[in-house]
Amino acid sequence: MFSIGYGAPIGIFLLSVIVSYIFVMSPTADDMANNGFVFISSAAKAHIVCQHASKFVRRVLYVKVKDYSENTLPMLSKQIESVYTKASAQYGHLDVRLMLKPSESIKEIVTNSPIDMILYDSELAKDIDVLKNSVAHAKTGCKMQSIECQETSYDAPLEKIRTYENVALGGTFDRLHNGHKILLSQAALRATKLVTVGVADVNMIQSKTLYELIQPVEVRIKEVLNFLKDINPDLEYNVFPLKDLYGPTKDDPKYQLIIVSEETLRGAHKINEKRKENGFQPMDVHVIGLLQDVQAQDSKEEENKISSSNQRMRLLGSMLKPPKPNPNIPDWPYVIGLAGGIGSGKTRITEKLKAKGVAVVNCDTIAHDLYKPGLPLNRTISENFGKDIITESGEVDRKKLGKIVFSDKEQLEKLNHLVWPKVIEEAQRRIQAFGEQGYRVVVMEAALMVRAKWYHSCHQLWAVIVPRDEAIKRVQDRDHLSAEEAAKRVDSQVSNLEHVAHANVVFSPLWSYEYTQRQVDRAWKQLEEFLDKRK
Incomplete structure (x- = not known):
């Protein structure tokens, strides 16, 4: 038995040997x-x-x-x-x-x-x-x-596998994950000749969460094909854009098996009903269970299952594509253009960024300021849209002006042509002033950022999106408009897809305050790391 005096050194020695090993x-x-x-x-x-x-x-x-x-x-x-x-x-x-x-x-x-x-x-x-x-x-x-490893043993007998010449399956296959791999592998395991895969496209994806972030169908098709050819290059593969539920399975009798997940089983039944109507044998159906997503356990916003939706949600606040050098503007202050349609919640994102210590230039506020009595733009607006646009106090009545321009594309273009050059000129003046005050980062917020191409005056573009229906509801509640009026305003602006196409970072304040904050924290951390490396 060791005494206390010898036991501790020996214990430390043994621990150091184990750690070294x-x-x-x-x-x-x-x-x-x-x-x-x-x-x-x-x-x-x-x-x-x-x-x-x-x-x-x-x-x-x-x-x-x-x-x-x-x-x-x-x-x-x-x-x-x-x-x-x-x-x-x-x-x-x-x-x-x-x-x-x-x-x-x-x-x-x-x-x-x-x-x-x-x-x-x-x-x-x-x-x-x-x-x-x-x-x-x-x-x-x-x-x-x-x-060195041992075989895994199973208590229950293994399922006997039946093979088929022609096997079909479909899905979104966005950012190929392990759930997708099970579906594709089980199809390839059971096929002896052909695996046909429909990759959801166009209207098949628009109901998906953050569908704007779904990879282009060409990219998804390529990833599916690469995986299938990796696991079995001897089979024939037909991977194509799927534009409806049925694809070729309703019209082609050669398909004998369809692979589905638990949540798409109903679709398989519908396809078989259509095959019966066409006089074909129904396909056998093999159902794959859903995989639990361990990363979603601490998030009430994300799904418990492994899904592409979860993956897209986790992209929010992350750098989707690196910024390109912009030689047309000064290196400092670093300008982040913040875009987002009406009702998207970009003001909420701006406030969170402001709390990080950035300066904010709000182009919508600039436009409002330029409308004030006595300023040249006020008079120009009156001359082009009528004197009844001006209130008794001399202000531009923005509600009246909105009704005119949001219901007439030509009138909206005319307003933009008058206002945009003045707004960006004043925005750039204010950005320079903030830089002289010592601000390292300036956020330029504008609903018209993408349409007016003001992002050319920024180092990066960050975009804020919510689904169209949510934006309409928010505009209704905020501005006390009818659903039709709110929809006109939302639809008159640049779409979410176009915002995302130009953006380096995307946010969506659709969920809880905490989930939105996590997006902003993620974006800010990446920005700080990027700026620290920037000369």
């Missing part, structure tokens, strides 16, 4: 490979291998089962669920791709990503040279890493 055995960030390829002897090892490999690979991990047969399909199906379900919770940094191509068809394994490291189940050590040579895109000097 962990430090030596665990790869540092510099030692990790970007992309890895892991060979496993049994499909039952897939998830465990991924868990081990996540310590060595930081980006893309391909997983290939050496022994493949019809008897492997049930275990592969189970591991598809296990690998991608646990990937989100346990190794979310990895883009995992469980390959489903039969081993006997392998001559050369081609991957979309170049391979920096080949990992292998220790049982395959004797075969590793042959396996390594089969990876076409292994880089010169590719690292090798052995992994």
Whole structure:
């Protein structure tokens, strides 16, 4: 038994040895490979291998089962669920791709990503040279890493897998996530000839949360195709823009199976009803359960399931695209253009940014100031839109003017032509004055930022959006207008899509105060880091 005098030093010594061992055995960030390829002897090892490999690979991990047969399909199906379900919770940094191509068809394994490291189940050590040579895109000097792991056992019997020549599925497939990978993998596992994938487009996406941030359909199609060709290049794939619920499945009798998630099962039933009407056999339906999103546990705004909506919501306040240098304006102060349509809530965002210490130039206020009695613009407005636009006190009656211009596009263009040059001239004067006062960042807020192209006078453009119906409701409540009048005002302005197309950062104050604050905090932190590096 150790005394207190000797026990503490020995304990410290042992702890230091353990910590040193962990430090030596665990790869540092510099030692990790970007992309890895892991060979496993049994499909039952897939998830465990991924868990081990996540310590060595930081980006893309391909997983290939050496022994493949019809008897492997049930275990592969189970591991598809296990690998991608646990990937989100346990190794979310990895883009995992469980390959489903039969081993006997392998001559050369081609991957979309170049391979920096080949990992292998220790049982395959004797075969590793042959396996390594089969990876076409292994880089010169590719690292090798052995992994020791056990098979996963399951108490319940595995589901027998039926295969079909032609399998169909559909979805948005925005920013391909692990839920999408399960759908696509289960389709590829069950198909022997063709997998047809409809990627939602046009009116199919407009009801989605923050649909304005959904990737272009061409990008989503490319990502789906890349994934499918990675997991099984031997199948034929038809990936196309889906413009309605049915796609080709209602008119083509060759489709035998449709893969759906729990929430889209009703759509499969509708398609089968239409097939029956057309005299075709209904398709078999395979239903995939929804994956829990562990990142959403602390957010009452986000969905509990893994979804593209959650991913888009988490983009709010983040840099969507880097700013381009603007040689036409001074380097300092740094000017953020803040755009947003009527009722979008940009004033709320402005107040939160003001609390961070920025100066604010409000172009709408400037326009209001320029309307004041005695100023040239006041007289010009009267001459162009009638003397009854001017109140008894000499002010421009903005409500009367609004009724004229928001119901007549030509009148609106005429007003803009008169007002815009004066507003941007005064805005630039005020920005310069704030810079002379020592402000590092100035926010220039304007509803007309995009339409007037005032963002050319800014270093970055930040945009604020809410759904059209929400904007109409807010304008109704604020200005005591009818739904029709409010809709005219909202629709007369630049659309959310156009705001997003030009924006470096996007906000949406649609949810709680706290959720909006998190967006602003995220944007501000990134801006500070960016400005600290800027000379």
